[in-house]
Amino acid sequence: MITKKQTVAISMVFCAFLTLLTACSENKEEDIPSASQSVGQTAPSQDTPAVSDGGKCATLMTAKCTECHSPARVCEKLGKKSKARWQRTIERMTTRGAKLNADEAAALLLCLDSGANDLQATCR
Secondary structure, three states: OOOHHHHHHHHHHHHHHHHHHHHOOOOOOOOOOOOOOOOOOOOOOOOOOOHHHOOOHHHHHHHHOOOOOOHHHHHOOOOOOOHHHHHHHHHHHHHOOOOOOHHHHHHHHHHHHHOOHHHHHHHO
16 A cells, blocks of 8 residues: 555656656747646747846746736745745646746746846845
8 A cells, every 4th residue: 555655755756757857858849839848838938038048037937927926925935945946836836827838937947046136126
């Protein structure tokens, strides 16, 4: 019989595997979501900035997070959550309907974990 702890451990390993698979995806087609994208993820968008496109973390956070949350809710967690906790938060939000593709999710994770300068300025 599988215990509750074993079930939780198996679930965590599965989520970590999916996260790794999503992060390693190199699907360049913008119209076709890759098979590794999580529930709620969409194909990459031309108008959504990523960290590598000039560090527009505040724009990404505003476009994706504030559809459901106030900026204050996100800002109060900056510097308090580990990268792993931000990853779990992003995964949970995509299962609840946040529209993020794999590139956007990765960029948002970097932004939230690093506390990017433009994000800090937005939070003041």
